[in-house]
Amino acid sequence: MIQHPLLDHIVRSVFVPAGIAPLVHGEPPVLLEDGYPSDLPWITVTWAQTLDGRISGPNGAPLVISGDPAWAMTHLLRQTHDSILIGAATLCNDNPKLNVRLDSILVDRLGMPASGLVPRNPQPVILDAQLTIPLTCHLLTSDECRRPWIVAEPAVIAAVPDKVASFEAMGARILPVARADGPRAVFAAIRAAGARSVMVEGGARVLATVLNAGLANAVVVTVAPKTAAAGTVGEVDGGATVNAAIPGTGRSWNAWSVVGQDVVGVWSLTPGS
Numbered sequence: 001m002i003q004h005p006l007l008d009h010i011v012r013s014v015f016v017p018a019g020i021a022p023l024v025h026g027e028p029p030v031l032l033e034d035g036y037p038s039d040l041p042w043i044t045v046t047w048a049q050t051l052d053g054r055i056s057g058p059n060g061a062p063l064v065i066s067g068d069p070a071w072a073m074t075h076l077l078r079q080t081h082d083s084i085l086i087g088a089a090t091l092c093n094d095n096p097k098l099n100v101r102l103d104s105i106l107v108d109r110l111g112m113p114a115s116g117l118v119p120r121n122p123q124p125v126i127l128d129a130q131l132t133i134p135l136t137c138h139l140l141t142s143d144e145c146r147r148p149w150i151v152a153e154p155a156v157i158a159a160v161p162d163k164v165a166s167f168e169a170m171g172a173r174i175l176p177v178a179r180a181d182g183p184r185a186v187f188a189a190i191r192a193a194g195a196r197s198v199m200v201e202g203g204a205r206v207l208a209t210v211l212n213a214g215l216a217n218a219v220v221v222t223v224a225p226k227t228a229a230a231g232t233v234g235e236v237d238g239g240a241t242v243n244a245a246i247p248g249t250g251r252s253w254n255a256w257s258v259v260g261q262d263v264v265g266v267w268s269l270t271p272g273s
Contacts, residue, residue: 004115006106010073013257015080017266018218020044023080023197039188042197045210046077048222048262055204062094065224068109069260075102076115077220081122083149083195088128090203097138097145098124098201123195124148127186127206129179130156131163140170147171149193151186154178183213219267222259 002008002024015021020042048066049055057063066074078084079100086096099121103114124139126148135141139148150167154176157164164174175189190198200210210216254268 002115002117004106004113006069006072006110006112007076007115009257010076010259013255014073014220014259014264014266015076017255017268018044018220019268020077020080020197020218024076039191040184040215041082041187041191041195042218043187043200043210043216044077044081044197044218044220045200045207045216046074046220046222047202047207048074048224050224051227054227055202055207056093065226066222066262067224067260068105070222070224070262070264072102072105072110073220073222073259073264075100075105077199078102078122079117079120081197081199083123083125083190083197084199084201085125085127085190085206086201087203087206088126088130088133090201090206091126091128091133091137091139093203095138097142098122099144099146121146122199125175125190125195125198126150129153131160131167135166135170140167140172147173149173149175149190151175151177151189183209183215187215217268219265221265221267223263223265225261 002011011021011024015024023042047055048070050065054063055065078098079102084098086098090096100119102117102119106112107114123146126133126139128150129152131150131152133140133150139145147170150172152174155178157174157176167174173193175193177185177189187198200207200216211219255266257264257266
């Protein structure tokens with residue numbers, strides 16, 4: 001375990017029941033099913049939501065939901081996964097850096113000791129079938145970011161060679177995957193590109209697609225003590241929700257734990273069951 005009071009609690013109460021504790025030390029996760037397909041990465045789906053299920057503000061606007069301890073958990077998840085996946089809409093709305101700022105959260109926000117871990121930024125992966133993300137986004141311009149892999153339609157890639165060249169000149173890598181081939185093909189392409197684990201972080205449509213396809217190995221959900229209903233304490237305006245089913249047998253909550261002011265639920269899933 002990690003010699004840090006908060007991070008040790010997170011590993012024991014969240015990472016262990018999710019089956020991802022070995023990732024903290026750079027080891028493969030404990031797979032939940034013998035014969036798990038070798039062409040797929042380990043997939044952890046995670047999001048933060050209000051008590052009434054909102055994960056963003058109106059029109060997908062960014063929304064601060066979880067507290068700093070749970071935010072530290074999110075960055076430990078980033079630290080321990082090879083890659084991090086979001087959709088193009090989330091990139092356009094949030095312009096995220098998708099890097100690891102764990103020590104900044106621990107030291108500057110929480111007044112705690114640093115993690116003692118060497119920062120390890122995950123590889124950003126953007127689902128952008130039509131190659132619409134702006135060339136000015138942080139992932140393509142900031143020195144704090146790894147350059148993204150962009151998953152796009154093969155026909156679009158062939159139709160806009162100048163745009164593809166611009167992305168590649170800025171350090172991006174284009175992964176051709178036909179939308180008709182489904183989400184499994186996306187993760188197979190990510191695994192073939194070299195990522196052994198993926199943290200799926202949003203937005204709502206991406207999260208629901210992966211969950212409904214039954215591809216996740218683990219799900220980590222943070223529930224914050226605020227609602228989106230008008231006139232309530234901690235009020236936020238209505239936004240997106242994750243509309244997904246968890247089908248099949250052998251899929252149940254493994255653990256609930258308190259991280260700061262938030263509650264974190266962990267599912268451990270067996271793909272294809």
